[in-house]
Amino acid sequence: MVHDSLAQELFQELCAIPLIDPHSHIDPRQPTARNLDDILGYHYYTELAHSAGMSQAPLAPTVDPRERVRTILSFMDRFDNTAQYSWFLEIARTFLGFQGERLGPSDADWLWEQAERLMTQPDWETQVLQRSGIEKVFLTNDFDDPLEGFDPTRYLPCLRTDDLVFHLDRPDVRQRLLRATGIDASSAAALRQVITRLFERFVARGARACAISLPPDFTPVPIADADLDRALIDVVRSNTATSSSASPAVKARVACGIFWMLAEHCRTFQLPFDLMIGVHRKVYRGGVFQGQDLFDQRTSLIQYGELFNTFPEVLFPLSVLTSSQNQELASFAWIFPNVLTNGHWWYSNIPVYLERDTRARLQAVPKTKQIGYYSDMYKLEFGLPKFNMYRRILARILADDFIRPGIYTHAQALDLARLLLRDNVRTHFKV
């Protein structure tokens, strides 16, 4: 990119729009990093270092955290070409005062001490949010999360339902569910009661969405209660401790049955249902924590046609994993009133795909139906570099595709950006 002063100016203006981040994994009781280990413990760094040759030994809990970050930094020159490295460099510069060009093991001590000094300030959380331009952050909460001990005007709960849909065969999950609701989810009717209780509790605590990640071969269909009853019995019976011997077909029936109930509850409780489509879990079995999941490009949104038709009152903000499925997403959101485009997920969250996918959505989907970006972050410090990556790309697109060809004025382009970064989140998630 040759220097583009219009795009640069737009970027500065986008940074002034107060963000509402519609998906994160922030722990609101400990939202910021406490030290450099919390930053470099993000799976993007551990998995890239491991992929580039680092063993898993430095990641053991017994290893001195300061030693661990030195080791990860020593592998960084093997992946300093990546977008993920750029995020870290931007954190080091913006939040830790780093002024060099490259980061390596020789910076480990200095960075560690800067982080220790700065991150322990009592107002660190507020500083980070202010510098990042973030006003509110959506959370990802297990069904048995207490939903207490945080500022509910800043952090907004979302009910994450992967465990319910895909792991009800595990006794530990059923135990947690029993404890959380007082009901044994052993029949379709009981399960419906369980889910109603969970929704009641979450909505009472200000939940903004129900959310789930889904494998590429998942095709939701309704399951009759009698069929679900039988499948639940099979699943419970086939279990001993934490594993299950229920057949894939039976597990799929349970998953579909519960998924469909969730959609029904989203309708009743008027909650959007965030679908994150396409991930296979534990593909690389020897991978680091959270660095094992991959995908299969052979998946289609057509699998969700019946769902979108059956629940016209439910909003479905969709995330996809591949740039080729993004064309499906742009097309489905262009046709179905209840389908929204939602952020740029995981393996698609690198500039080359981010740019192309954003342009396709802006050319084909009503602007009121696009949730521009979410951070997916575990620690607040990552909001700034991730949103900046998006804001830089969006600024360039606004300049090249809208302002220069005369489609939008400068002010109209900023209005569009405000929808993507803030107002559509407010409207659709009722913030």
Next chain:
Amino acid sequence: MVHDSLAQELFQELCAIPLIDPHSHIDPRQPTARNLDDILGYHYYTELAHSAGMSQAPLAPTVDPRERVRTILSFMDRFDNTAQYSWFLEIARTFLGFQGERLGPSDADWLWEQAERLMTQPDWETQVLQRSGIEKVFLTNDFDDPLEGFDPTRYLPCLRTDDLVFHLDRPDVRQRLLRATGIDASSAAALRQVITRLFERFVARGARACAISLPPDFTPVPIADADLDRALIDVVRSNTATSSSASPAVKARVACGIFWMLAEHCRTFQLPFDLMIGVHRKVYRGGVFQGQDLFDQRTSLIQYGELFNTFPEVLFPLSVLTSSQNQELASFAWIFPNVLTNGHWWYSNIPVYLERDTRARLQAVPKTKQIGYYSDMYKLEFGLPKFNMYRRILARILADDFIRPGIYTHAQALDLARLLLRDNVRTHFKV
């Protein structure tokens, strides 16, 4: 795109090449819009307005058309970011004298009256064609279209065969076929006669192609007459009124059998067979008219390998729905002499995919085998903005990929454009 005077100059030169539009849905007896309702009734506007929140009530035939366009215009600020909105803006500026920057409900009355005044001029059709640079337009004709009442040097018929291949199980289709040919298509032999009669009639009236749209899971194979006979009996027997209870396998056999006969007739009658690959019909069941169809990215041109091998004498101009399948298309057209690339269809007809797909074809497929673009329009007014979208992108590609790197001179680049926009249509469709 920073201003590029070479690309701008090329665009002007491309606009001077008289177009032959090789695929449209023009009604040659009423080729232009009669009023603004005919323009905004295009499914791109009704479906985007509906997707952005408009109910279907304003689309009822009982609604005053002037009220309808006001309503659609009032939703337009929700999708004024899209390529489709840009087409309308270009129509309003070029054909209706609109001089503002944005279009909204306050423009409804003025636009309506301008349209009434201008579109009722007796030479409106000629004006539109001249300003658009369009010389001839291919039609899409049902098998029982009378093919009369229009200028056959300007409008060239094409036999559309979706009904024949996919809906012969419907009594109404068989009735229409009986009326059109005098033959009851109840056996393979009778069906072959029927198709011969249709081809004879269409060719006598100057038909330029046989055309069909196909679902993503369609895989043509030859069907023995005896098998087709049995399948036809099943299909007829299982029918009552307009619905059919024939099994999907039986319907697929009928579809393959008829499709294969069409290919045989294309060989006999030396007509190209336009295949538009990948659409699922009625995915969004509650959608507006023509705004219900979507696709499944999991489809491959390998499904057509047997067809391309069996009919080396038949030309197959292919359209695909996704940019990832465009790589297949570029590769198949690079290898198979009888496969041509044909335009940019529907969900791929937005700038980001149009640019990428055009560049891939220009880098990999012999230039004599590429049909650059078609309008797919229902009213002539859409030819200008749609072809302009393509011409602007093509001009930029010619500048960046051919002239500036020294691969082509300016004159050679224009020769290439003339092939894509005009001469390849003339050669391959024998215009």
Next chain:
Amino acid sequence: MVHDSLAQELFQELCAIPLIDPHSHIDPRQPTARNLDDILGYHYYTELAHSAGMSQAPLAPTVDPRERVRTILSFMDRFDNTAQYSWFLEIARTFLGFQGERLGPSDADWLWEQAERLMTQPDWETQVLQRSGIEKVFLTNDFDDPLEGFDPTRYLPCLRTDDLVFHLDRPDVRQRLLRATGIDASSAAALRQVITRLFERFVARGARACAISLPPDFTPVPIADADLDRALIDVVRSNTATSSSASPAVKARVACGIFWMLAEHCRTFQLPFDLMIGVHRKVYRGGVFQGQDLFDQRTSLIQYGELFNTFPEVLFPLSVLTSSQNQELASFAWIFPNVLTNGHWWYSNIPVYLERDTRARLQAVPKTKQIGYYSDMYKLEFGLPKFNMYRRILARILADDFIRPGIYTHAQALDLARLLLRDNVRTHFKV
């Protein structure tokens, strides 16, 4: 691309990095073209000329080669828009002294004579390598290749295993195998011995990799010896001369069994296992020699998950055929330590995909795990234009994505290029 002096300067610097070409089809006993027929006999020209309308008659061995090149040149103005034409133009200019703008049949005689004169010089091979900046070239050797008669410091053998895995049902292949190893591969145990002998011989002669191309539906799994024994018996029994009537399931079992043994031997002998994923052979049955193969985009690297998990000690440099699968490749190489990205294969080796795929890899995969490019050439003269195509694109990416945004200094960008073009090949293939 508007002129970019930084990219131009980088291109010159990249050309100074001595290449190691990690995949070619060079015959080291006759590595260069002997005449123009050897150049235009490359399948890219014969298949494009055929696709554009040339019959196969001029390709018959009885045709005068000089007449053949004149014919191919006479079809060239139908595909002078393609990347492949640009390669030929660059060869004509760089190696044959051509100074014109266009190449056509009127140049046939002059080019023929220039080629005759220049290519018969005794030091032609060295001249070509020097002008191309190529130091070493990997070969593709059949299992019964004598591996003799060439400079082993310049040409490095690789064991190509398509015949072993997919054609052991053919008596001629089993005969060749018997002659090469003295063992009749009629049981799993015997087959294991056969493969061990082959690896021993290849490694003793300096082999650098085991390599194979694979169809899109191949999913490797281990096969128990007893099952493989039975399948081998079926396969042998069902054979007569050069064809086989064994069922696809039995053939697939044999293929998986042998493939898995190859992976085991790669582990034992510490050889990388090059997988070239996605090609269907003989799709266009009437195509020219080597111009018959195509692909099916519906394939996934997830099919190789079990393989990558089972053999963490084996390096798998992967090539894919489509740009959409490239996103899978970038993601799998980002997660699996033993997966490398390897070049840009065949139908993806055109600029539009080359640029996008390279950018995605550079943004997501550790730079130490990327093999930038290979030539896939049959004659050394093609190394220069093919690597130049890549070097030009890489130069532009380094300028736009790394140097201008301040991520890398100019020197660091060149270090990255050196990894991609040379050092990663040296490290991973132990050159």
